[in-house]
Amino acid sequence: MVFPSARRTPSRLAVVLLIAAPLAAAAPLATAARPAATAPLAAAQVAAPAAITSSAGTSHASPAVVVQRAGAVTPRVQTTRWSSNAELATGLRNGSLISNGSLQFAARPMGSASLRDPYGSGRSVRYDYARWTSPWVAPGFDATNLIASWNARVPAGTYLRIDARTKSATAASSWDTLAVWGFTVESIHRYSGEAQTDDLNKLNTDTLVSQGTSRMRQWQLRVTLMRRSGTTATPRLDSIGAVAANFTTRTAATSPTSMRATSERAVPKFSQMIHTGHYPQWDAGGEAWCSPTSTAMVLRYYGRGPSPEHYAWTGERDGQVDHAARYTYDHNYQGTGNWPFNTAYAGQYSTDAFVTRLLNLRDAERFIRAGIPVVVSIAFARGGLDGSPLTSTPGHLVVITGFAADGRVIVNDPSAATNAGVRRVYRRDQFERAWLGGSGGVAYVIRPPGRALPGDSPRW
The missing domain is CATH 3.90.70.10 (Cysteine proteinases)
Structure with a gap:
């Protein structure tokens, strides 16, 4: 019996986005530890990645996979998370505030836009949005991949979008959409971003992988909070972070156990x-x-x-x-x-x-x-x-x-x-x-x- 892969390539038709600009166009890359404020959302867009035409995703058996073998470069892993008032306060906030350890809408949102769920009815809905952008993170080694994860409470009519960008030794990437996430379909039909192979990285379902010889010297996350206009509901981001590594698979000698009893x-x-x-x-x-x-x-x-x-x-x-x-x-x-x-x-x-x-x-x-x-x-x-x-x-x-x-x-x-x-x-x-x-x-x-x-x- 061959078990169906938990990480397979989906078979689906391309989803054509009815927009001419990304959901959240970014301002020029800031060189300081904190990012520059990003441009507001365009007026009529889709809650979707910044590609005009979506294409089939890729499996984790990707040509970009970097195998770490015994005797090669030392395997390195670094996880960075923001999950408290003090940690979240290190990020840049636009239309958002921090209260009781969670990020939520401030009294005045950053802006509003007409958006549609590409897996929903297809009709546009007006949403308010707010944003939080992390500081740049330097893992201390040349990473080849990044996996973000988050905890949030998202009532009906609200959702999150998670984006990431990276810097190599010589260049900075564009923002790539990792996920559009809500708990119920009344909020959004949750989905991962497309491959977005336009520059330094590509997205492999949930793992941002460097392309070619490019390596991730620094990385940054951005969270956009969304709620239907005219409502007071707010998503609450409790934590956000990512793990960077210089391998996606590796071989190694079997580790000796540290157990002394079962x-x-x-x-x-x-x-x-x-x-x-x-x-x-x-x-x-x-x-x-x-x-x-x-x-x-x-x-x-x-x-x-x-x-x-x-x-x-x-x-x-x-x-x-x-x-x-x-x-x-x-x-x-x-x-x-x-x-x-x-x-x-x-x-x-x-x-x-x-x-x-x-x-x-x-x-x-x-x-x-x-x-x-x-x-x-x-x-x-x-x-x-x-x-x-x-x-x-x-x-x-x-x-x-x-x-x-x-x-x-x-x-x-x-x-x-x-x-x-x-x-x-x-x-x-x-x-x-x-x-x-x-x-x-x-x-x-x-x-x-x-x-x-x-x-x-x-x-x-």
């Missing part, structure tokens, strides 16, 4: 396969729902997630899985495996959730000791993971729930046929190879308030 977290067990064929409009049904199923397991571990009345519409056993698939679905990518869309979903339920890259399983062991199971992205060829329900997979998400004393990895694998078969114990060498070689150590970190991260690290 440690396992009692994470509930959900099989995606019992949802096979459910709601095929969201990534063909449960057989492709490894990411939202894994996210749902971790939320339930903390006693979080939607209440039964909020997924009663599914009429299904473990309906929270169907709920997670519905509200993580990326209408551009046409899948539920968008990494930051999953952490943004988790953030709806009073958790701090973000995407990062971990260097190896020793990092994951630190999280398990801290009481934080992690969702990780793996890939392997036939015979690459003994005991897996899958023969092979180009992309799959599982939950690391613990470690045996000898370093073997205890996992909740949603590809099992039943809930009872979800718990698996995998060889350390095979699992680490599948994780680092499949995604470069991508992990979802999801934790409730009061659950401390495992000490200081540039990776979290």
Whole structure:
């Protein structure tokens, strides 16, 4: 059995945007640590990337992938986040204010514009907008890729747009749209940006990847808050950040375990396969729902997630899985495996959730000791993971729930046929190879308030 990829190339018609300018045209690049104010939105535009014609996205098996091999340049990862009044105050605000640790609309927005949802009715709707722009961030190495993630509360009629730009040693990129994100379709049909291959970088669904020999010396994020004009609702941005790295996949010698005894977290067990064929409009049904199923397991571990009345519409056993698939679905990518869309979903339920890259399983062991199971992205060829329900997979998400004393990895694998078969114990060498070689150590970190991260690290 070859498992459907959680990171596949969508097949869809091009979406032609009915505009002649981007949603938020940027002013010339500022050279100071803080950006110059950007130009206002044009009057009649679309809540979409700054391309006139959208084209099919690309899978993570991209020519731009940079493989980090043993003996090559030292692997580097740097995560930077803004999640408090003081941290958010370091950014430039236009029509927005900071209150109680969240960014929201000020009394007077930055402006308004007529916008349309490219996956909705097609009609234009008037929106007010406000903005926050981060300081420039220098990770301290030449990064090849950047993954942004955020937590926000977005009531009906509101949404966010996330943009990024970078500087190389000699040039600065344009702003690239990473995501247009809302929780319900009453706000927006959430979607990732297009490839946007016009200059230094390209977007690979949720990962901004440098092109050619260009490298990211600095990076910057911009968040645009949107709400329907004439309303007082406001999205509240609780955190925003990104992880930069100088690899997207890599090979390395198997890490020695730091465990002295078996440690396992009692994470509930959900099989995606019992949802096979459910709601095929969201990534063909449960057989492709490894990411939202894994996210749902971790939320339930903390006693979080939607209440039964909020997924009663599914009429299904473990309906929270169907709920997670519905509200993580990326209408551009046409899948539920968008990494930051999953952490943004988790953030709806009073958790701090973000995407990062971990260097190896020793990092994951630190999280398990801290009481934080992690969702990780793996890939392997036939015979690459003994005991897996899958023969092979180009992309799959599982939950690391613990470690045996000898370093073997205890996992909740949603590809099992039943809930009872979800718990698996995998060889350390095979699992680490599948994780680092499949995604470069991508992990979802999801934790409730009061659950401390495992000490200081540039990776979290």
